[in-house]
Amino acid sequence: MHPLRVAVVEDQPLYRQMLGLLLSSTTGIRLVAACAGAQDAARSLRASEVDVALLDLHLPDGDGLGVGRALRRENPGIGIVILSASDSMHALLELDADEAAGWSYLSKSSALTAHALVRAIQHTAAGRTVLDPAVTRGRAPRPHGPLDALSARQFEVLGLAAEGLTNHAIAERLGLSRRSVDAHVNAIYHALGIQSSTAHNPRVTAVRSYLAHTARRAHA
Incomplete structure (x- = not known):
């Protein structure tokens, strides 16, 4: 398989350099560009030559969502990983449902590991949505919301799906059979009124x- 071509757009020089060094030394990934901002990305990046873009949410001359949307207009298959120093996962809700697949979020202030970053890049390249595990594990359903219809186990499964885990990986994490996890996922879709659609990935809709x-x- 060809290595995943990854671009970084990050205005903080040290963090940009650290990401570049990490990605350049990772098997299966090729760093194709490291840009300092939105304008630099507009000048330097060719979306057709990028599989996944790591984008800082808050840039001095724009924002990651805008840069990501511009890249998507040129290359609809590109994966986007948003990076933020604050808990800003809700920013992904600004995306329309039909453009949400393949957008992920990682927090720069969490204990982000190289393994978690690479896994997020790989899953995002495959069209999944990955949320930072350090942030999702501190969340609970809002009272009287649709997630109240889920059992504790179903909410746990949904949280792991939000981290980008496949059903097989969730089964291994929870010590369940793959069939049990499949049943939980289907029950989640039913409880949330999510139906199969050629336009919207049901897993992304659930996330x-x-x-x-x-x-x-x-207390989190």
Whole structure:
């Protein structure tokens, strides 16, 4: 397989350099560009030559959502990973449902590991939505919201799906059979009124519901 071509748009020089060094030394990934801002990205990036873009949410001359949308207009298949120093996962809700697949979020202030970053890049390239595990694990359903219809186990499964885990990986994490996890996922879709659609990936739709209807726990 060809290595994933990754671009970085980050205005902080040290963080940009650290990301570049990490990605350049990772097997299966090729760093194709490291840009300092939105204008630099507009001048330097060719979306057709990028598989995944790591974009800082807050740039001095724009924002990651805008840069990501511009790249998507040129290359609809490009994966976008938004990076932010604050808990700003809700920013992904600004995306329309039909453009949400393949957009992910990682927090720069969490204990982000190289493994988690690479896994997010790989899953995002495949069209999944990955949310930072350090942030999702501190969330709970909003009272009287649609996620209240889920059992505790179903909410746990949904949270792991939001981290980008496949059903097989969720089964291994929870010590369940793959069939049990499949049943939980189907029950989640039914409870949230999510139907199969050629336009909207049901898993991405479920993750969007997780984003919209959870909040940080008081003690988290």
